[in-house]
Amino acid sequence: MPTTVTAPAVPIADGIELSAIGYGAMSLAGVYGAIEEADAQRLLDGLLERGVTHLDTANVYGQGASEQVLGRFLARTGQRDRFAIASKVGIVQGGGIGKRGVRGDREHIREQIDGSLSRLGVDALDLYYLHRPDPSVPVEESVAALAELVEEGKVRSIGLSEVTGEELRRAHAVHPIAAVQSEWSLVSRDVERYVIPAAIELGVAFVAYSPVSRGLLTDRFDAEISALGGSRRNFPRFDASNLPGNLAVAERLRAVAGRIGAPLATVAVAWLEHRAAEAGLRLVAIPGTRSLAHLDESIAAASLRLDAEQLAELEAVAAEISGPRTFDPLWVSGGREGLIG
Template identity: 50%
Template sequence: MTILGDNLTTSPLGFGGMALTPVYGAVDPTDALATLHHAVDAGITFIDTANVYGGGSNEELVGKLLADRRDEVTLATKFGITGNPAAGQRSSRGDREYVLQCADESLARLGTDVIDLYYLHRLDPNTPIEETVGAMAELVAAGKVIHLGLSEVTADELRRAVAVHPIAAVQSEWSIWSRDVERNVVPAAAELGVGFVPYSPLGRGFLTGTIDSNALGDNDIRRHFPRFADGSLDANQAAVEVIKGVAEAVGATPAQVSLAWLRQKGTELGLGVVPIPGTRKRERIDENIASSAVTLDDAQVATLDSIAATVTGARSADAKWVSAGRE
C-alpha cells in the first residue's frame, strides 16, 4: 500500500476511469464494467472518476462496481469543470453552492453515501480557492467526504488550500514527457505532506510505444493536444525509442518502465506517488501492475530524465488550464 497525505492509504497503482468513456472512441458499457472488476480483482483498488467524464455516465459505471464491492474500493471523484474539454470547451466553477450541489449529484450517481477522496478538478479563476476548499471542508464535516484533493494547482494555490483544510493529494499530469510539476508543485507537496496522483502517467498511451498517429479516430480527444498534432507526434517518436531501449535492457515493457520511473521519482523527491493509468484492456492492467517489479539504475533514470527536454508541443492547448501556465 501507499500513503498519500492526510493518512490516506491506497493501492500502489490506481485506475483512471476516463479511459472507459468515449473520449478515445466508442466503448461497450458491459466490457467497461468487466475491466473495472478485473482491476479490483488484480489489486488495483484506488478508482478515479469525475462528474464530467461522459457527462456523469462514468460515475454511474463506477457505481455499478461499488454496488457489489464498495468496501474494497478507495473511491476518488472530482468536480469543478463545467464545460466539455473533449470538445475544446474549458470552464470551471468552484463557488460554495456549486461544490455542495456537485457532491450530492456525484453521490447519487455513484450510489454511495461517502466519497473517499474528493478533488477540485480545476480552479475557478473567479472564486478564491479558500472559498472552494472551505465548502469542501463542509462536506468532510457532514460525513459525505473523507479526504480532499486538488487537480492542476500551483504551489501557491496548494499552500492557500492547505491553510484551510488538510489536502491528501494533488492530481496533475506527470510522466517522463511531462515534468513541469517537478519545478514547484511537487516540492511544495513534499514539504506540506501532500501525496501526488499523476494522471496520464503513460502520456495518454504515447509512452507505451503503441500509438500510431495515423490510427487516431476523428473523435479521439488526443487530437486536441499539441503533442499529438500532425508533425509533433512523429517528432516525439524519438522519445519512445529511448524508453524502448531502457525497457529492453531491463526486460520490461515501455509502459512498465514509465511507471517504474514515476515510482522512483516519488522516492527520490520524498512524497507518496500513486499513478492512475487508464485502459480498456484487461491485459494492460496486469502489465501495469507488474511494473512494481521493475527497478531502474541511476544511469537508466538519467537517460529517461533527458527525454522531457526533447519533446515537441505543449501538454495542453490552453496553458492556463494546467498549473504550469499559472506559475
C-alpha cells in the same frame, strides 16, 4: 494469473489508503474510444482481482457516464468497502475539451456533490477534488466549501487538481489537503519545480494522471492509434506538427526499455516511482486504460529497478518531446507558474 499490486498502499488521510496503482476511469466514458458496458464491467472485475482499489473519476467524464458505470459495478459486486473512490467538481460542460469553463463557487460545489453520490450509489466519497481552481473564486473559498462537505459526512478528504505550489499552500492553510493530482510523466515534468516540493513540505500525497502520456509511452502507440484517440487531438503533442517527432521519441524510448528488458509503460511508471521515492513523495499513479493487459504493465513497475545510467538515458531522450502537455497553459499548474508557454 494476473499481475497483482504489491507496492504498499499510500495513506492520504486517517483511515484512507489508495493502492499504489489506481485506475483513471475517464476511459469508461469513451474519451479514448467506445467501450461496451460488458467490457467495462469485466475490466472493473479485473481491477478488483489485481488489488487495484483506488478508482478515480469525475462528474464531467462523459457527463456522468463514468460515475454511472462505476456505480453499477459497486452495486453488482457489493464491494464498495474495498475501494477508495475519488471524484471531482469544478469543470463545467462546454463545447468539449478546450472549451469548458470552471466553477469553484460554494453553490456549484454543493449542487454537484449530490449528483456524483447518486450516480456512484454511495453515501460518501473517500476523496473529492476541486478539478481546477476557478480564477474568479479564491481557492480558499472553494476549499472552505469542500470542508463543509467533510463536516457533513459526504466527503472524507479533500484533493486539488492542477493547482500551483502556491495555491496548494493557501488551500492547505484552510483545510488539510489529502492529495494533489496533476499530470506527471517522463515527458511532462513541470510539476517538479513547484508543486511537488510543496506537496512534500505539506505531507500531501501526489496522484499522477497520464503517467504514460495518453498512451504515447507504450509499446503499441502509433499515428493510427492517435488518430482514433478521441480527445488526444486536442493536445498539441498529438497534432500534425508535433506527432511525427514525438512518435520518433517514443520509438527511441522503446529501444531503451528493450535494453532494460521491460515494456515501455512499465519502465515509464517505474521511472515515476523511482523519482517519487528519491524525493520522499507519496505517489499514486492512475493510468487510464480499457485493457487489463496494459494495466498489468503499469502494475509490474513496482518490481523494476532502474539504475542511474538508465534513468539518465530515459530522461535525455524524453527531453526531446515537442509541444506542451496542454491545449491552454492557464488550464494547468505549470502554465500559471510560467513553466509552460
